[in-house]
Amino acid sequence: MxxxxxxxxxxxxxxxxxxxxxxxxxGIMPPQTSDPEAQQTVSFGDGAVTEVxxxxxxxxxxxxxxxCQITAPTVSDNNAKLVGYxxxxxxxxLEMTEDGKVSLEDISKIVETIYGKRPVERELVGxxxxxxxxxxxxxxxxxxxxxxxxxxxAPIIADNYYLIGATLDWKESAVNKSQxxxxxxxxxxxxxxxxxxxxxxxxxxxxxxxxxxxxxxAIANDDWSKLLGTTAGNGKNELTGNLDYRYNMSDEGSLMxxxxxxxxxxxxxxxxxxxxxQPVNISENYYLIGGPGEWNNSKDQKFSHxxxxxxxxxxxxxxxxxxxxxxxxxxxxxxxxxxxxxxxWNKLFGTTGDSKDLSGTFDYRxxxxxxxxxxVDGTAKFYRFTVNMAQFTYEIKPINFAEYIWQAGNGNGxxxxxxxxxxxxxxxxxxxxxxxxxxxxxxxxxxxxxAPDWGTGGSEGxxxxxxxxxxxxxxxxxxxxxxxxxxxxxxPITTIGVIGPGQxxxxxxxxxxxYNKETGAWEITIALSADQIKFRANxxxxxxxxxxxxxxxxxxxxxxxTEAGTYFIQLFAYCDTKxxxxxxxx
Numbered sequence: 001m002x003x004x005x006x007x008x009x010x011x012x013x014x015x016x017x018x019x020x021x022x023x024x025x026x027g028i029m030p031p032q033t034s035d036p037e038a039q040q041t042v043s044f045g046d047g048a049v050t051e052v053x054x055x056x057x058x059x060x061x062x063x064x065x066x067x068c069q070i071t072a073p074t075v076s077d078n079n080a081k082l083v084g085y086x087x088x089x090x091x092x093x094l095e096m097t098e099d100g101k102v103s104l105e106d107i108s109k110i111v112e113t114i115y116g117k118r119p120v121e122r123e124l125v126g127x128x129x130x131x132x133x134x135x136x137x138x139x140x141x142x143x144x145x146x147x148x149x150x151x152x153x154a155p156i157i158a159d160n161y162y163l164i165g166a167t168l169d170w171k172e173s174a175v176n177k178s179q180x181x182x183x184x185x186x187x188x189x190x191x192x193x194x195x196x197x198x199x200x201x202x203x204x205x206x207x208x209x210x211x212x213x214x215x216x217x218a219i220a221n222d223d224w225s226k227l228l229g230t231t232a233g234n235g236k237n238e239l240t241g242n243l244d245y246r247y248n249m250s251d252e253g254s255l256m257x258x259x260x261x262x263x264x265x266x267x268x269x270x271x272x273x274x275x276x277x278q279p280v281n282i283s284e285n286y287y288l289i290g291g292p293g294e295w296n297n298s299k300d301q302k303f304s305h306x307x308x309x310x311x312x313x314x315x316x317x318x319x320x321x322x323x324x325x326x327x328x329x330x331x332x333x334x335x336x337x338x339x340x341x342x343x344x345w346n347k348l349f350g351t352t353g354d355s356k357d358l359s360g361t362f363d364y365r366x367x368x369x370x371x372x373x374x375x376v377d378g379t380a381k382f383y384r385f386t387v388n389m390a391q392f393t394y395e396i397k398p399i400n401f402a403e404y405i406w407q408a409g410n411g412n413g414x415x416x417x418x419x420x421x422x423x424x425x426x427x428x429x430x431x432x433x434x435x436x437x438x439x440x441x442x443x444x445x446x447x448x449x450x451a452p453d454w455g456t457g458g459s460e461g462x463x464x465x466x467x468x469x470x471x472x473x474x475x476x477x478x479x480x481x482x483x484x485x486x487x488x489x490x491x492p493i494t495t496i497g498v499i500g501p502g503q504x505x506x507x508x509x510x511x512x513x514x515y516n517k518e519t520g521a522w523e524i525t526i527a528l529s530a531d532q533i534k535f536r537a538n539x540x541x542x543x544x545x546x547x548x549x550x551x552x553x554x555x556x557x558x559x560x561x562t563e564a565g566t567y568f569i570q571l572f573a574y575c576d577t578k579x580x581x582x583x584x585x586x
Contacts (some may be wrong), residue, residue, distance in 0.1 A: 029523075047073030049128050049143045052100075054121055057153035058315060064101040066150045072130055073141050080134040088149075089126040096128065099576040117154040117189035117271070120514070121142070130148055141392035157188045157270040158212035164227060165208035165254070166198045166264070174211060181268065185438055192271035197280070197309035200261040201255045207235070207256050210215055210268065229253025230275070243273045265311040272536070282310040282389040283333035289340065289348065290373065291329035291383075292320050297341030303331070303387070304485045306459040313458065314390035319399070319428065319484035327353070330371070331387065349387075350374070352392070359395045363389070381426060382484060399485060401428040401446060404575075409440020409469070412520070418446050421481055422575035428483035433493070433573035435476050435517065439469040442481060442488075454483070461487050476573075478543055493537045496522045498570065502531035502561045506514045513571060523585065528567050532558040535571055535581070543551065545571070545579060552579040 050069040057065065072082055085096040092110050094102045107124075115122045125145050132139040162181040164170055173179055200206045208479070210221070215226035225247040232238050232249040246252060257264055263280035288301035290299025304314035318331075332340075336347035345367040350372030353360040354417055358376075365371060376383050380398030387394045404422055408415030411434065419433030421442070432488035442463070443453035456466035463486045470488075478491040499511025503526060505511055513522040514537075522535075535552070536544035553576045560566075566586040573579055 012497075014217055018377070035098035042543065047071055047141065047143075049100075049146050049147070051146055054149040054151065057104060057111075058119070058151070060104050060153070063104045064097070065104050065150075066099075066101050066109065067096075067109050068100040068128065068146055070096075070098065070128065072128075077132075077134050077139075080132040080139055081131065083133050084130070084131050086129045087126050088129065089124050095135045102289045104153075105149065108147075111150050111152050115152070117152050118185060118187070119152050119154045119156065121149055121151050124150065154189060155273060156270065157192055158214070160190060161194050161210055161212055161270070162216055163196050163198055163208050163266060164211050164216075166206050167201055170209075171219060174216040177213075177216055181266075190272065192269055194268040194270065195265065195312075196309045197263055197265045197472075200257065200264050200279070201259065202262075204258055206258045206259075206261070206264060207254050208266075209246075209252070209254050210266075224252075227252075228273075230255050239277045239279075241275060243268070243275055256465055257549040263309075263311055265309070278311065280311045282314050283335070284310060285379040286316050286318075286331055286333050286387065286389070287337050288318050288329055288331050288385065289319065289337065291327050294324055295340075297337050299334070299337055303385075306457060306462045308311065308459050310389070315386060315388050317384060317386045317486060319382055319384040321374075321383055321427070322383065324380045327373060327378050327383075328375050329385075330365075330373050331385070345371075358397070359459075361391075361393050363392060382428065384484070392552060399483075401426045401427070403440050404446070405430050405444055405481065405483070406446050407432065407434055407436075407440055407442055407479065409436060409438070411437035411440065411474075411517075415443075415447065418443070420446070420578045421574050422577055424576070429479045430483070430575075432479050432575040433477070433579070434479060435515065435520070436472040436479075437474045439471050454481075455484075457486060461489060465489055466568065473555060478537070491543075493543065495539060496535060496537050497539070498526060498533050499525060499536055499570070500531065500558060502528045502533040510536065515567070516570075519570065521572050523568070523570050525566065525568050527565070528561045529564045530561055532560055534558055545573065545581075549581045551577070552581060553577075 012513045048071040052066055052068055055065055065155060067087065070085065072261045073188055085098065087094045087096045087102055089110055094106045096102050109176045111122050111124060123148055127145055128143040130141045161181040162177050163181065164174045168178065179196060179198055181196045183194050184191045208227040211226065215537040218226045227244045227246050229246055229249065230236060230238060231242040231244050231249065233514040234254050236255040237256055257277055257279060260546050261279040262283060265278040265280055267276045283352060286303040287299050289295055293301045301320065303318040305316050330348040330350055332348040339347045346367050349362045350365050350368055351357060351362050351374055352368065355373055355375040374396065376396060380400055382401060384397045384399055385394065401423060403426065404420050406418035406420055408418045412419055419429035419434035420433055423430040441453050441455045443449055452465045454463045454465055456470050457464040457467065472490060476493045478493060495512050497512045498507065499510045500507060503511050511524065511526055515522040516523050534544055534546045546553060546558055549559060568584045568586055570582045
């Protein structure tokens with residue numbers, strides 16, 4: 001073991017014995033005296049600090065960690081008395097006992113702050129300070145730096161976990177690793193939470209266990225002992241509890257949830273080796289019945305939902321067109337709609353309040369004293385019906401979709417000018433063409449942020465009102481927005497070119513244009529003959545512009561060049577009714 005000797009000793013400022021908040025420097029914990037005295041320098045004899053082998057904090061049982069061994073310096077002043085030690089690591093000052101121990105809690109916080117919680121050997125560098133009191137004066141000595149080697153106290157956490165069993169064959173689900181828990185992109189010791197949502201057994205109890213990659217690979221060789229199960233015992237119906245490996249338990253410890261649930265959300269905290277099971281009785285699909293449609297078992301009017309699990313996102317929406325008069329409707333899941341086909345209507349949902357309430361709570365008809373169907377007056381062009389299946393609440397929002405919405409973001413200076421999207425049918429479906437560069441949103445105003453505006457709905461391709469910014473990789477896109485379904489889609493446009501017999505490549509080969517971020521236009525200088533041309537994207541005909549140069553539309557007629565020559569062309573793609581081209585002969 002390495003010995004480190006104390007450096008020269010200096011007398012430091014004295015501090016009042018009863019003071020807790022006097023200033024001091026260099027992270028030094030002051031000794032306590034009654035009367036502050038003038039600073040002075042004294043000499044000391046020998047003293048040493050001996051480093052100790054690596055300490056695994058998981059093995060510490062008394063709350064104190066041996067970080068070194070100390071031989072206190074010999075003080076020439078016979079009146080000086082040793083009053084204490086500190087360990088300084090960076091800006092952290094820890095009290096130390098005379099036998100070289102510090103608080104487990106304190107040293108753990110430091111190593112975790114610097115390195116995280118992963119249980120591998122870490123090194124801390126610090127100095128030891130010894131404090132003496134000599135007739136009211138404080139004397140301090142400082143050691144040379146010492147190295148402290150520690151292993152943080154933390155369980156072993158794997159990078160991946162899998163649910164084994166449930167509705168799948170146990171061995172196959174392990175070998176195929178088909179039911180993987182979700183996890184953030186953080187280190188597992190910074191975020192030890194893993195979650196998964198799986199179907200429950202529709203015909204009885206649901207049994208399962210949990211395993212990491214090593215456990216799954218062992219099962220392939222018929223070794224089941226590495227699985228994790230509940231410490232409560234095999235098949236105990238517990239929604240929360242502790243996990244342990246089968247090889248540490250007297251039985252299998254398989255987890256079990258009784259019949260009667262549709263889904264199970266399982267959450268693991270692998271720092272504590274605990275689990276939580278949340279039974280979820282939310283269906284995957286819901287449908288409107290009535291309204292603009294028929295009161296039958298058709299599933300044409302399906303609610304929209306994000307790509308998250310229904311346990312993580314219990315909100316469903318359906319937007320429907322008005323008939324111009326009073327409209328009555330209800331809703332239900334697959335089972336309820338299929339039951340309607342058999343003449344059973346009480347599995348549908350109805351409002352618990354007045355039928356014409358635009359918000360409130362709902363319940364199954366069989367719990368209500370009648371149909372309790374929902375009703376709107378039909379004066380709006382559209383209605384958005386939103387239901388929260390976790391809270392059994394609803395909201396009906398009358399909507400009159402505008403002809404245009406607008407995009408503002410990094411790619412256009414947050415709306416100077418905003419990029420238009422056109423919805424000719426007033427049905428909430430809009431299309432536009434624009435340059436995106438990172439964050440952006442859609443808004444209802446061309447030159448203002450008057451509500452509403454639309455941002456991220458929490459998952460890819462979904463929208464929400466007054467929500468956070470959306471994000472896209474830098475590039476030019478065809479953008480489709482459906483405010484009825486609250487979704488959007490981006491189609492990258494990698495090229496826009498001039499095509500047709502009026503340009504060198506004829507109808508076979510485009511002459512590509514270049515996008516100018518400063519002007520917002522696709523530009524080209526090109527020799528044209530007196531003939532026809534069009535503009536198209538991505539070397540195909542799915543996206544093409546024609547009509548007239550001052551009013552370009554998707555799929556419009558060929559454009560005529562009346563005089564041969566060299567032309568400078570600027571194409572402002574935008575949306576129908578806003579797209580145009582400026583063509584100037586050179």
